[in-house]
Amino acid sequence: MTVTAKAPPVLDERLGKARVLDRLVVRPEIGAALGALLVFLFFSVVTDQFLSLGGVATWLDDASTLGIMAVAVALLMIGGEFDLSAGVMTASTALVTAILSTQLGLNVWLALLVSLAFALAVGALNGWLVMRTGLPSFIVTLGSFLALQGLNLGVTRLITGTVQVSGMRETVGYESAGYLFASTFNIAGQPFYVSIIWWVLFTAVAATLLVRTKFGNWIFAVGGAALSSRAVGVPVLRTKVILFMTTAFAAWLVGSINILRFTSVQANQGIGLEFQFIIAAVIGGCLLTGGFGSAVGAAIGALIFGMARQGIVYANWNSDWFQLFLGVMLLSAVLVNNVLRRRAERVRR
Amino acid sequence: MTTPLIEVEDIGKTYGSVIALSDVSTVVNAGEVTCVLGDNGAGKSTLIKILAGVHQHDAGTFKVEGEEIRFSSPREALDHGIATVYQDLAVVPLMSVWRNFFLGSEPTTTFGFIDRKKGREVTRKALSDMGIDLRDVEQPVGTLSGGERQCVAIARAVHFGAKVLILDEPTAALGVKQAGVVLKYVAQARDRGLGVVLITHNPHHAYPVGNRFLLLKRGRALGCYEKDEINLEELTRQMAGGAELEALAHELRAVEA
Numbered sequence: 001m002t003v004t005a006k007a008p009p010v011l012d013e014r015l016g017k018a019r020v021l022d023r024l025v026v027r028p029e030i031g032a033a034l035g036a037l038l039v040f041l042f043f044s045v046v047t048d049q050f051l052s053l054g055g056v057a058t059w060l061d062d063a064s065t066l067g068i069m070a071v072a073v074a075l076l077m078i079g080g081e082f083d084l085s086a087g088v089m090t091a092s093t094a095l096v097t098a099i100l101s102t103q104l105g106l107n108v109w110l111a112l113l114v115s116l117a118f119a120l121a122v123g124a125l126n127g128w129l130v131m132r133t134g135l136p137s138f139i140v141t142l143g144s145f146l147a148l149q150g151l152n153l154g155v156t157r158l159i160t161g162t163v164q165v166s167g168m169r170e171t172v173g174y175e176s177a178g179y180l181f182a183s184t185f186n187i188a189g190q191p192f193y194v195s196i197i198w199w200v201l202f203t204a205v206a207a208t209l210l211v212r213t214k215f216g217n218w219i220f221a222v223g224g225a226a227l228s229s230r231a232v233g234v235p236v237l238r239t240k241v242i243l244f245m246t247t248a249f250a251a252w253l254v255g256s257i258n259i260l261r262f263t264s265v266q267a268n269q270g271i272g273l274e275f276q277f278i279i280a281a282v283i284g285g286c287l288l289t290g291g292f293g294s295a296v297g298a299a300i301g302a303l304i305f306g307m308a309r310q311g312i313v314y315a316n317w318n319s320d321w322f323q324l325f326l327g328v329m330l331l332s333a334v335l336v337n338n339v340l341r342r343r344a345e346r347v348r349r
Numbered sequence: 350m351t352t353p354l355i356e357v358e359d360i361g362k363t364y365g366s367v368i369a370l371s372d373v374s375t376v377v378n379a380g381e382v383t384c385v386l387g388d389n390g391a392g393k394s395t396l397i398k399i400l401a402g403v404h405q406h407d408a409g410t411f412k413v414e415g416e417e418i419r420f421s422s423p424r425e426a427l428d429h430g431i432a433t434v435y436q437d438l439a440v441v442p443l444m445s446v447w448r449n450f451f452l453g454s455e456p457t458t459t460f461g462f463i464d465r466k467k468g469r470e471v472t473r474k475a476l477s478d479m480g481i482d483l484r485d486v487e488q489p490v491g492t493l494s495g496g497e498r499q500c501v502a503i504a505r506a507v508h509f510g511a512k513v514l515i516l517d518e519p520t521a522a523l524g525v526k527q528a529g530v531v532l533k534y535v536a537q538a539r540d541r542g543l544g545v546v547l548i549t550h551n552p553h554h555a556y557p558v559g560n561r562f563l564l565l566k567r568g569r570a571l572g573c574y575e576k577d578e579i580n581l582e583e584l585t586r587q588m589a590g591g592a593e594l595e596a597l598a599h600e601l602r603a604v605e606a
Contacts, residue, residue: 217451220444220448230423234452
């Protein structure tokens with residue numbers, strides 16, 4: 001993915017030559033790329049399965065659904081907002097699809113459409129509430145997180161009597177929908193999940209959008225300085241609402257991938273994942289304060305997640321160590337990001 | 350006599366029971382600088398927010414090129430050629446100079462992508478036309494000095510065809526030399542035929558570039574003078590509260606004695 005590559009600028013005589021390091025440092029994803037390389041090399045040496053085709057397929061798959069969400073959350077964070085309901089949304093959308101098709105006998109495609117509409121509506125509501133009230137999105141989406149969690153459990157128990165919906169395999173349209181969201185493709189005889197392609201596609205679109213389009217420019221602007229952006233005519237409300245809806249869309253995509261692959265869904269699924277999305281985005285170079293970050297970086301952040309989580313399994317270590325690794329990664333990422341921001345925001349009078 | 354770009358007559362604004370502005374009249378002509386002077390709370394911000402479309406007036410008339418108008422948003426004011434550069438809100442610090450320059454009016458190629466090459470070149474050219482020579486338009490605006498940032502914002506407004514440029518305390522946070530640089534660009538914008546509204550509380554910054562001086566105090570106009578009607582001493586005296594300041598000086602002398 002070289003969409004972020006820059007053309008060499010016309011040089012001024014006051015610009016020294018040794019700027020390669022400076023240039024690299026201002027790319028937000030560079031730290032994550034180095035980290036990913038280290039993790040990759042480490043587990044390739046320490047374990048046997050990690051570099052095997054089967055191993056690669058496993059950690060890529062682990063990273064894929066997380067990556068789709070991390071990229072969407074990264075866009076939202078660059079736009080200066082958080083979405084704590086993103087994790088539970090992946091379960092809510094799966095539940096809507098599953099209940100409509102297994103309980104009401106709806107065609108899976110129709111159920112998917114309804115759940116997409118539901119997701120976009122929740123996203124729009126999140127964005128609208130944040131913008132209308134002026135409250136921090138952290139609090140507003142904490143509210144929608146709890147509300148969705150309650151709805152997931154309550155409605156599921158009301159309809160099925162249990163906290164799980166299953167039986168997707170017998171529904172109308174499962175085959176074709178499953179082909180799009182949950183099939184596998186073979187490379188050298190090794191099956192890879194199609195979710196990996198969705199992840200790469202989503203990242204490519206997001207990265208292009210971010211650095212090559214007007215809307216991408218507005219994302220950086222509303223996250224960096226919302227009032228200044230409004231003063232020069234950027235539609236701040238519309239931009240932020242669309243970002244919340246994008247996160248909801250990603251949650252629908254991941255929810256659909258999950259329900260069609262596992263054919264059943266637990267009503268309490270997805271809780272806690274919202275922080276993994278934010279962590280992956282931060283590891284990928286997003287600032288918590290908005291206005292700076294990268295879609296490719298967030299995808300790499302998710303890749304580090306997937307590699308470490310599966311690598312620890314291959315190395316036969318206790319998975320407790322994963323949390324320690326995560327904490328260290330997050331802290332070092334935040335420290336690096338902080339230095340970067342100070343470089344960029346350094347004020348000279 | 351040509352129609353003034355902006356003409357306000359007996360304009361007023363209240364927030365609830367607070368009268369922020371009342372009975373203020375002035376004009377802004379092309380190629381002239383109208384300075385709005387006043388202490389904190391004098392109503393300077395309210396006046397420019399009405400001109401910029403952030404707030405709406407609720408008394409008097411507001412004409413743009415002879416046509417009575419009431420803006421509902423800053424975008425609408427922009428569409429009428431009225432651009433505002435705010436003291437702290439001029440730019441987005443983390444974005445590069447050229448992305449800031451084109452923010453809200455990005456140049457696109459036929460496929461709808463941002464034309465980055467054009468963006469960089471036009472920015473460099475527009476800035477150098479204003480006499481601003483930047484090392485690298487790809488650097489974040491946050492790395493520029495306060496004066497340079499104001500200049501980027503002014504150059505942007507000029508480039509995008511503003512007819513009226515409203516500058517909110519452009520020199521307030523700047524050192525002497527930086528303030529001088531900004532005032533030079535104010536004069537340059539004026540000489541290009543723009544009407545400029547310069548808000549400041551420093552008569553020494555206003556007097557050299559201004560053609561007309563509107564003095565505000567507690568939401569009312571103390572007076573509106575053409576340059577030949579007033580000199581710098583009188584302007585400073587009125588600005589500082591005139592008689593009040595003399596009384597204060599008298600008191601201080603009494604304390605010392």
